[in-house]
Amino acid sequence: MQDNLQQSSYKDLEQKSKYTNMFLRWFLYFVLILFASYFIFPLYVMIVTSLKTMEEIRQGTLLTWPSSLNFDSWLVAWGGRGYGAGDTFLRPYFWNSIKMVVPAVFFSTFIGAMTGYVLTKWRFKGDQWVFLFLLFGCFIPFQAILLPMARTLGTLGISNSVVGLVLVHTVYGIPFTTLFFRNYYISVPTELVKAARIDGAGFFKIFFKILLPISAPIIVVTVIWQFTQIWNDFLFGSTFSFGEAAPIQVALNNMVLSSTSVKEYNVDMASAIIAGIPTLIVYVLAGKYFIRGLTSGAVKG
Amino acid sequence: MKTLKIEELSKNFGTTEVLRKINLEIDEGNFLVLLGPSGCGKSTLLNIIAGLETINEGNVFIDDYNVSKVEPKDRNIAMVFQSYALYPSMNVRENMIFGLKQAKTSKDKIAEQLEKVSTFLQVDKLLERKPSQLSGGQRQRVAIGRALVREPRIFLFDEPLSNLDAKLRVEMRREIKKLHQQLKTTVVYVTHDQTEAMSLGTKIAIMNHGVIQQNDTPENIYNKPSNTFVADFIGSPSMNLIKGKLIHNSNNICFIAEGSNLKVPINNYDFKEKSDLNNKELYFGIRPEHIYFKKLNEEDYDISLRADLSEYIGHEQIVTLDYSNQEILAKFPSNIKIELEKEMKLYFDLRHTSLFDLKTKERL
Numbered sequence: 001m002q003d004n005l006q007q008s009s010y011k012d013l014e015q016k017s018k019y020t021n022m023f024l025r026w027f028l029y030f031v032l033i034l035f036a037s038y039f040i041f042p043l044y045v046m047i048v049t050s051l052k053t054m055e056e057i058r059q060g061t062l063l064t065w066p067s068s069l070n071f072d073s074w075l076v077a078w079g080g081r082g083y084g085a086g087d088t089f090l091r092p093y094f095w096n097s098i099k100m101v102v103p104a105v106f107f108s109t110f111i112g113a114m115t116g117y118v119l120t121k122w123r124f125k126g127d128q129w130v131f132l133f134l135l136f137g138c139f140i141p142f143q144a145i146l147l148p149m150a151r152t153l154g155t156l157g158i159s160n161s162v163v164g165l166v167l168v169h170t171v172y173g174i175p176f177t178t179l180f181f182r183n184y185y186i187s188v189p190t191e192l193v194k195a196a197r198i199d200g201a202g203f204f205k206i207f208f209k210i211l212l213p214i215s216a217p218i219i220v221v222t223v224i225w226q227f228t229q230i231w232n233d234f235l236f237g238s239t240f241s242f243g244e245a246a247p248i249q250v251a252l253n254n255m256v257l258s259s260t261s262v263k264e265y266n267v268d269m270a271s272a273i274i275a276g277i278p279t280l281i282v283y284v285l286a287g288k289y290f291i292r293g294l295t296s297g298a299v300k301g
Numbered sequence: 302m303k304t305l306k307i308e309e310l311s312k313n314f315g316t317t318e319v320l321r322k323i324n325l326e327i328d329e330g331n332f333l334v335l336l337g338p339s340g341c342g343k344s345t346l347l348n349i350i351a352g353l354e355t356i357n358e359g360n361v362f363i364d365d366y367n368v369s370k371v372e373p374k375d376r377n378i379a380m381v382f383q384s385y386a387l388y389p390s391m392n393v394r395e396n397m398i399f400g401l402k403q404a405k406t407s408k409d410k411i412a413e414q415l416e417k418v419s420t421f422l423q424v425d426k427l428l429e430r431k432p433s434q435l436s437g438g439q440r441q442r443v444a445i446g447r448a449l450v451r452e453p454r455i456f457l458f459d460e461p462l463s464n465l466d467a468k469l470r471v472e473m474r475r476e477i478k479k480l481h482q483q484l485k486t487t488v489v490y491v492t493h494d495q496t497e498a499m500s501l502g503t504k505i506a507i508m509n510h511g512v513i514q515q516n517d518t519p520e521n522i523y524n525k526p527s528n529t530f531v532a533d534f535i536g537s538p539s540m541n542l543i544k545g546k547l548i549h550n551s552n553n554i555c556f557i558a559e560g561s562n563l564k565v566p567i568n569n570y571d572f573k574e575k576s577d578l579n580n581k582e583l584y585f586g587i588r589p590e591h592i593y594f595k596k597l598n599e600e601d602y603d604i605s606l607r608a609d610l611s612e613y614i615g616h617e618q619i620v621t622l623d624y625s626n627q628e629i630l631a632k633f634p635s636n637i638k639i640e641l642e643k644e645m646k647l648y649f650d651l652r653h654t655s656l657f658d659l660k661t662k663e664r665l
Contacts, residue, residue, distance in 0.1 A: 191386035191459075194353050195447075200374035200403035209399075213390030 050074065050269035057265050073266035077255075077274055090274055092244070093251035097231060097278075099162050100247055104169035105226045111170070112177020112222060113215065117207050119178070120185040121193045131182065137175030145172075146239050153240060160241050168240060169230045176229075177222050184218040185211065220289035228279050248275050302365050304329045304487045305350065305455055310359030312345060312511075319345050320511045323359070327504070332481050332488045334502035336495060338534070342511040343491045344459060350489060351457050352376050363454060374403070379448035380457040383464060385440045387432035387447070393419075394428040397447045404451075414450045422446045437465050441473055445480070458490040462497060474500060495535050499523070507531050526655055529662040532586050538619060540655070541629040542584040547656075549579040556585045556656075561625035565602055565649070570656060572665055583665060586655035589619065592631035593648040601648035611639045622647075 049057060050073055051066040080089030118124075119131050149168060150159065158164035188211065196206045237247040246254070252275045256268050283290070307325040311318070319342045327333050335343040348354040350361060352373035360369045368376050379400075387396050394415065401411045419425040422442045432440060441461060448456055461477075462470045478501055481488055492498055498505050499519045506516040507530070515527040526532035532540040545558035547567075555564040565585070572578070593601060606629075610621035618635045621628060631647065633639070656665040 189384045189386060191382040191384050192388065194348075194351075194373075195380065195382060195386035196388070196399075197353065198351060198373045198378065198380050199400035199447075199451075201399070205403075210388050210390070 046269045046273055050266050050273060052266055054262070054264060054266060073264070074270040074274070076264075077267050077271040088251065088255045090248060090251060090255070090271055093246055093248045094274070096162055096244075096246065096251075097248040100165045100169070101227060101230050101278075104166045104173065104230050105223055107166070107170045108173030108177050108226050109219065109222045111174055112179075113181045113212070113219070114207070115174065115178040116181025116183075116185050117211055119182050120188075121190060121206075121211075122203070131178075134175045134178050137172070138179065142172065142235055146235075150240065160243075160245050162241075162245060164240055165236060165245075165247065168236050169226075169233070172236075173226050173229070176225060180218055180222045180225070181215070184215065188214070217289055220286045224282055224286055224290055227282050231279050302329075303327065303362070304331075304364060305333075305489065306362040306365070307346075307350070308360045308362070310346075310349065310361065311357050312342075312349065312354065313357050318511055320349075323511075323513060325506060325513065325516065327487055327489070329487060330485045332490065332501055332503045334498040334505045335489065335491045335508060336498040336502075336505055336534075337493065337508035339493060341508040343493075343508050346508070347380075347457055347459055347489060347491045350455070351378055351380050374400075377454040378457055379451045379453040379455075380459065381441075381444045381448050381461045383460040385432070385444040385461075385464075387440060387443060389432055392429050392431050393424060393435070393443050393446075396432065396443060397450050400447065400451050414452075418446050418449045422449070438469050438473060441465065442476075445477075449484075454487065456486055456488045458488065460492055461490075462492070463494070470497075477501060495537070499535075507534060509534075524653065525664070526586075527664050529584060529586075529657045532655055532657065536588055536590075538589050538630045538632070540586045540588050542586050542657070543624055543627055543629060544659070545583065545585055547578050547581045547583060549581075554578060556583075558585065558625050558627065563604065563625070565604075565651075567651060567654065567656070569600070569651065570654065572656075574665075581665075582659040584657040584659060584662075586657060587629075587649055588653060589630040589632040591650040591653040592622075592629075593650060594633050594637055596648050598650065598652070600651055602651050603646060603648050605644045605646055607644050608639050608641050611641065 045062050048063070048066060051070055052060070053070055053072075056064075056066060076089065078089060078091055078094075080091075115134070119127055153159040153164045153168070156164070156167075158167065192210055193206055196210050201209065232249060233247070234249045234253065237250040238253070241247065241250065252271055255271055303326045305325070305327040307323055310320060310323040312320040323346060325333075335346060337343045345354060349356055352368065352371060356369055360367050362368065363376060363378070387393075388399065391399065397418065398411050398415055401414065406414075415428075416425075419428060422445060424439065424442050424446055427435065427439060427443070432443070435443065444461070458477075462473055465473060474497055481501075490498075490501060499522075502519055504516065505519055505522050507514045507522065509530050515522060515531045517525075517527075522531060522535055526535065526540070529542060532542065543558050545556055545561070548555045548557060548564065552568070554567050554570070556567050557564055596603065606622040606624055608620050608622055609628075612619045612621075613635060616635060617632050618637075618639070620631045620633060620639055622631055623629075639645070657663060658665055
């Protein structure tokens with residue numbers, strides 16, 4: 001009798017917890033969907049607007065679906081309307097940005113990897129101080145160095161050029177890339193370096209043959225980070241370049257703000273999306289390594 | 302000619318003294334184990350022999366040639382690390398021949414060496430695998446193989462077994478011993494495990510606080526520890542050190558423990574110096590395994606002690622005894638029934654005792 005009572009009450013409890021769990025689960029989904037739509041909403045508006053004609057934009061609301069897929073505004077944003085002066089479009093600036101981003105990402109990543117390698121595997125007196133000062137670079141607000149940097153670029157004769165921007169971004173990327181690589185290499189057993197030294201490998205050989213081949217996760221992290229930073233940068237771009245040498249973010253700004261006639265929302269939206277696509281591509285291609293690389297570091301020997 | 306000679310070697314890290322005036326010599330074909338607790342400087346000493354650490358004072362000679370300032374790769378040594386340190390991005394073959402390639406060895410010679418060593422170590426089926434696809438024991442073998450292909454004058458091992466589980470450790474220990482028997486190469490081996498040291502070494506150098514405490518054969522280290530540190534470090538459980546003093550009259554030398562009036566005769570003890578022994582304060586050292594339950598030898602000294610505790614560990618038991626308020630341990634076969642809280646008759650094997658000066662802690 002006692003046992004039976006006990007058993008039935010367990011059954012009740014089991015039933016109850018089942019319902020509670022189910023409710024909580026649906027609630028969780030609800031909240032997640034809510035937040036997801038909140039974040040996706042602006043993107044939806046951008047895409048939809050960029051596909052509409054100006055006529056449609058004036059008549060419909062933000063959310064209405066375009067009557068037909070009309071890519072005209074994308075073509076205008078990318079290649080212009082074809083009439084002479086005053087026609088700003090993204091294509092040349094897009095290539096400016098590519099010419100700036102690729103070398104800047106490459107050099108800052110490479111130098112960061114080297115510095116991280118030295119700071120962890122070839123320790124020297126005062127290396128913590130070097131690292132501390134490098135870290136300091138991560139916290140300096142970039143506005144603070146605009147003037148001295150402008151002077152420096154002027155002295156070097158590379159102001160208002162893509163080369164100048166590459167230099168600026170490389171220099172200001174190094175603190176971050178060094179931090180990434182140092183934290184990664186610190187978990188790589190130093191015995192690897194010792195073994196390689198006994199095997200007769202030198203400073204560069206150990207770096208290129210032993211450490212670099214196992215650095216893929218952190219390279220991906222660094223490249224994504226640097227690519228996003230440099231591609232999306234507006235401050236350095238607008239300060240150290242103008243006119244023909246400007247990167248895409250500056251051109252986008254000029255385009256949207258300087259239109260003399262009616263505001264063409266569809267072209268603006270298309271331009272904004274074009275300016276954002278490369279970073280999106282980088283994330284999609286390498287994103288899964290991003291989290292992995294940020295959290296991991298340990299290398300199984 | 303000594304294969305390896307270390308002369309008056311000192312090493313500091315900043316203000317911390319890691320090694321102090323180390324002198325060490327190894328003859329060709331010997332297996333020297335550097336044994337000591339963590340932080341005693343044994344790994345630093347090994348790294349110095351390898352050339353991976355710089356020296357503050359003193360010299361290292363390999364085959365009578367001063368290598369103190371020679372690069373690791375030119376010292377004709379090979380090293381096996383605790384974490385194996387196999388290059389993660391290379392497969393077993395590339396790992397093993399990396400050193401030979403750096404040394405610009407001819408292709409034929411490399412192939413020949415690889416073939417010889419990989420069959421010898423039974424890793425010839427694993428050559429295409431990456432280190433991450435190997436088990437602990439296999440990694441260990443590849444790491445040894447990487448050292449072997451270079452045909453070094455001296456092998457350096459840095460705690461190579463401590464990453465393995467207990468069973469595999471015993472297996473690999475035997476393999477290393479076998480390897481040394483077959484190749485007869487000179488070995489310097491660092492460990493903190495006394496069983497490993499005892500079973501592998503032809504010589505053991507026990508270190509503490511950067512100083513070599515005793516450098517001798519395993520037998521002498523076990524039977525004639527040169528100070529209380531060695532006596533305490535070697536053996537499990539370690540040697541009983543009973544505090545007391547000596548009585549020396551005419552032809553008799555006896556030991557009396559503190560707070561006891563029992564005179565233990567030690568006339569046959571091999572004193573280093575037989576003068577000034579009367580009233581000398583000292584430790585009387587006897588190993589738990591040299592306290593017997595039955596009289597085994599004519600000279601065994603019989604004594605009655607109270608048993609307080611018995612710990613069963615399978616093939617034997619460790620019994621805690623009370624010797625005039627000093628706790629001592631004894632090891633008996635586990636089939637003997639011990640009655641606790643009672644006096645029982647035991648026998649000290651006086652041929653295996655050690656006496657240490659109470660102040661200097663050195664062997665008398």
